[in-house]
Amino acid sequence: MACGGAGTTGGGAATTPAAASGAATAPAVQSTGTATTVVWFAGRDTTGHTPKQVEAFNKANKTIQIDYQEQGAVTQDLHDKFVTVAGAKDSSVDIVSMDVPYVPEFAAAGWTIAVDEILPKDEQAKFFQGTLHGATYEGKLGAVPWFNNGPGLYYRKDLFAAKGLKPPKTYDELLNAAKTLQTADVAGFAMQLPQSEGGIISWMEYLWGYGGDLVDDKVNVVVDQGTAGVDGMQKILDFVYKDKILPEAALQFKLGADVMNLFRGGKAAMIRLWFSNAGDLYKDDSAIKQEQWDVSPLPSKDGAKPGPGCLGDWNLGVSKFSTKQKEALEAVRILTSLEFQRMRFLDGGFLPARPAVFDDPEIQKKYPYAKAAQASFENLKPRPVTPFYPDMSANAIQPAFGQAMARQITPDQAIKQMADKMRQILKTG
Amino acid sequence: MAVVGLLRARRRWRTQESAEARLGLLLAAPAIATILLIAIIPLGQTILDSLFQISLRFENAPRPFVGLQNYGTLLGDDSWFNAVRVTGVVAGASVAAELVLGMMIALLIDRSFHGRGIVRASVLVPWALTTVVSAKMWAWIYDGRYGIVNDLLTRLHVIDQPIIFLVRPEVTIWAMVAAEIWKTTPFMALLLLAGLQLIPHELYEAAALDGASRWGAFWRITLPLLRPTILVALLFRTIDAVRMFDLPRVLTNGGPGKSTETVVLYTYNTFFTALNFGYGSTMAVMIFLIVLLVSFIFIKVLGAPTQGARR
Numbered sequence: 026m027a028c029g030g031a032g033t034t035g036g037g038a039a040t041t042p043a044a045a046s047g048a049a050t051a052p053a054v055q056s057t058g059t060a061t062t063v064v065w066f067a068g069r070d071t072t073g074h075t076p077k078q079v080e081a082f083n084k085a086n087k088t089i090q091i092d093y094q095e096q097g098a099v100t101q102d103l104h105d106k107f108v109t110v111a112g113a114k115d116s117s118v119d120i121v122s123m124d125v126p127y128v129p130e131f132a133a134a135g136w137t138i139a140v141d142e143i144l145p146k147d148e149q150a151k152f153f154q155g156t157l158h159g160a161t162y163e164g165k166l167g168a169v170p171w172f173n174n175g176p177g178l179y180y181r182k183d184l185f186a187a188k189g190l191k192p193p194k195t196y197d198e199l200l201n202a203a204k205t206l207q208t209a210d211v212a213g214f215a216m217q218l219p220q221s222e223g224g225i226i227s228w229m230e231y232l233w234g235y236g237g238d239l240v241d242d243k244v245n246v247v248v249d250q251g252t253a254g255v256d257g258m259q260k261i262l263d264f265v266y267k268d269k270i271l272p273e274a275a276l277q278f279k280l281g282a283d284v285m286n287l288f289r290g291g292k293a294a295m296i297r298l299w300f301s302n303a304g305d306l307y308k309d310d311s312a313i314k315q316e317q318w319d320v321s322p323l324p325s326k327d328g329a330k331p332g333p334g335c336l337g338d339w340n341l342g343v344s345k346f347s348t349k350q351k352e353a354l355e356a357v358r359i360l361t362s363l364e365f366q367r368m369r370f371l372d373g374g375f376l377p378a379r380p381a382v383f384d385d386p387e388i389q390k391k392y393p394y395a396k397a398a399q400a401s402f403e404n405l406k407p408r409p410v411t412p413f414y415p416d417m418s419a420n421a422i423q424p425a426f427g428q429a430m431a432r433q434i435t436p437d438q439a440i441k442q443m444a445d446k447m448r449q450i451l452k453t454g
Numbered sequence: 455m456a457v458v459g460l461l462r463a464r465r466r467w468r469t470q471e472s473a474e475a476r477l478g479l480l481l482a483a484p485a486i487a488t489i490l491l492i493a494i495i496p497l498g499q500t501i502l503d504s505l506f507q508i509s510l511r512f513e514n515a516p517r518p519f520v521g522l523q524n525y526g527t528l529l530g531d532d533s534w535f536n537a538v539r540v541t542g543v544v545a546g547a548s549v550a551a552e553l554v555l556g557m558m559i560a561l562l563i564d565r566s567f568h569g570r571g572i573v574r575a576s577v578l579v580p581w582a583l584t585t586v587v588s589a590k591m592w593a594w595i596y597d598g599r600y601g602i603v604n605d606l607l608t609r610l611h612v613i614d615q616p617i618i619f620l621v622r623p624e625v626t627i628w629a630m631v632a633a634e635i636w637k638t639t640p641f642m643a644l645l646l647l648a649g650l651q652l653i654p655h656e657l658y659e660a661a662a663l664d665g666a667s668r669w670g671a672f673w674r675i676t677l678p679l680l681r682p683t684i685l686v687a688l689l690f691r692t693i694d695a696v697r698m699f700d701l702p703r704v705l706t707n708g709g710p711g712k713s714t715e716t717v718v719l720y721t722y723n724t725f726f727t728a729l730n731f732g733y734g735s736t737m738a739v740m741i742f743l744i745v746l747l748v749s750f751i752f753i754k755v756l757g758a759p760t761q762g763a764r765r
Contacts, residue, residue, distance in 0.1 A: 101726075104726070105726045108510070108726055108729070112510055112731075130511075130729075133511060133512050133513065134510050134511060134512065134513055134729070135512075135513025135514065219621070219709075220621075220707065220708075220709035220710055220711075221707065272598075272599065273598060273616075273618050273621075274597070274598035274599040274616070274618060276598075276618055276621040277597060277598050277599075277618055277620055277621065412511050412512070413511070415727050416511075416727050416728045416729070418727075419723055419727040419728075420533075420723060420727065420728060423709070424708075424709070424711045424712050425711075427621070427709040427710040427711050428623075428710055428711035430621065430710070431621045431622060431623060431710040431711070433623055433710065433711060434711075450728075
């Protein structure tokens with residue numbers, strides 16, 4: 026099995042432009058002797074770009090070959106399978122892709138190794154700092170940021186211009202703009218609000234926007250201190266039920282694509298969504314064309330600076346039980362290099378974790394929203410960097426948020442309920 | 455002499471019997487080994503794990519033996535009892551509805567009519583679909599903006615505002631029950647149809663000669679003779695419903711709040727997001743015991759010999 030991937034993956038590499046450019050630029054390791062094959066456990070890439078990068082890597086690299094293994098379409102599948110493999114101390118995985126919350130979780134469980142050695146301090150400085158912070162657990166890098174993600178406020182440039190409006194800088198301006206632009210057919214504003222990770226991220230940005238947080242630096246629960254949590258939740262509830270600028274259907278928008286489909290179908294004047302969804306606006310079936318939309322930073326409470334966005338990047342790490350850690354680390358170093366991140370953005374549309382990629386004129390020409398994305402990435406905040414977070418999210422925050430959104434309980438009750446449950450999770454371990 | 459001969463014959467018969475027994479054991483060995491490997495050993499391991507505190511959250515965390523402490527925690531866990539309640543409501547309501555609907559469909563397709571083959575095959579379609587696929591499909595059907603249910607109700611002027619079915623606790627659980635009934639009624643119908651076909655036609659003819667109504671024949675002939683089949687069907691469906699996981703996982707993920715979180719979904723969350731393998735094992739053992747109890751009750755109550763069998 027170890028050698029199986031090496032012979033088969035190189036096949037059509039020369040025919041794809043992505044692979045060709047990668048082959049020319051990837052730093053090749055010079056060595057004779059047989060290649061070592063490392064297994065990469067990854068989430069599903071619906072764009073099909075990552076397999077091309079793997080081909081490029083394998084073509085350029087003589088000593089290390091990657092056996093790329095995609096898991097299920099839902100992020101949780103990758104997580105659960107790696108938990109199963111690592112829980113059994115099995116050596117069949119070498120490299121693992123990680124969503125932000127998994128980095129501290131896997132590091133604390135002792136399933137991944139620290140990767141500081143392939144990313145010395147001067148190299149670390151070349152990443153977005155918020156992004157890097159999200160991959161750092163107890164002073165050590167648990168993984169290397171591979172591609173970046175953060176939110177922006179997509180808005181209909183044409184509708185705004187027709188009413189002489191500017192993109193909103195504050196929550197109040199957003200409300201007013203939405204009210205002005207809303208029609209029977211077009212929602213004023215939309216974002217993801219279901220009982221899921223996507224939903225609680227929307228709320229978390231308002232919690233931060235009102236000056237609160239879930240936990241402090243020492244991972245003490247502080248969400249019920251002050252009124253930020255309640256205010257943020259009330260603001261969203263008002264948008265939905267009182268001001269009625271946000272369709273109630275958003276409570277069902279489990280995917281970012283649900284929000285994007287509303288926007289690119291011309292059914293929303295503004296949406297809060299990830300930059301990673303922008304690609305859909307360039308597809309032929311988009312009712313909204315490039316001259317009709319733009320992205321601006323998220324609004325904030327007072328408008329002094331943009332509202333905080335939630336970090337949503339992906340990272341690459343190495344399994345503790347891998348018998349080929351040296352080769353796996355080297356592969357991660359190459360895959361997260363400037364060249365690979367540039368190629369990943371240019372050919373695949375995946376945003377980079379390295380600011381330098383944005384300086385590329387070719388990139389700026391191809392992606393008009395690149396500047397807005399860069400501005401967003403400089404203002405990103407990770408969710409609590411603690412191995413308790415996935416448990417807190419699924420079992421404390423999401424149920425309370427879901428009940429509040431369905432108006433079963435008040436924001437006050439929701440915040441109290443989630444804080445109690447979060448403390449309980451911290452206490453019982 | 456005769457006695458010696460008899461003894462010898464008996465011994466020979468015995469050795470022959472034990473040889474046959476050995477062969478039988480040998481032939482059954484693969485099956486027994488498989489059951490040991492995939493059922494008994496994991497079950498034993500799960501029971502063992504439930505007596506320890508096993509958290510995978512931190513490296514090298516101790517795994518102390520805690521006896522029955524996990525079971526004690528479970529008895530004080532509101533979320534567990536909520537999950538038991540949700541599972542009971544969903545299983546009870548869906549299996550009861552499936553029995554009635556399944557019986558009606560079975561009676562209907564048991565009669566001979568033109569195109570019966572096609573009808574019988576098409577009735578099975580929902581059951582043949584993967585649950586995850588049908589759950590996704592129902593999520594679309596219930597969708598607040600594009601869903602067909604809302605569209606129909608709006609066109610018929612039953613509602614003027616679309617209902618977001620999957621975020622209203624009082625509606626969501628019944629929306630889930632409806633999806634479950636749609637999905638598994640064919641299975642019930644299929645089993646009952648097989649049972650119906652075992653009932654000899656002569657009985658109905660005799661009943662008709664004696665002047666029994668169709669309704670009377672159903673209650674006096676069909677139902678009693680169908681009883682063993684009903685038992686098997688109810689048993690299968692109830693056990694399945696108690697272990698329901700994929701439908702709530704895909705349709706609602708337990709929400710809103712925890713209003714559709716079934717016992718298996720809660721157990722899964724305990725294992726894979728809380729990484730609490732000791733406590734998760736405790737829940738798995740409890741689910742096993744619940745299934746065992748349900749089976750026992752069904753066999754005791756419904757499995758009592760019917761009057762026909764006693765005669």
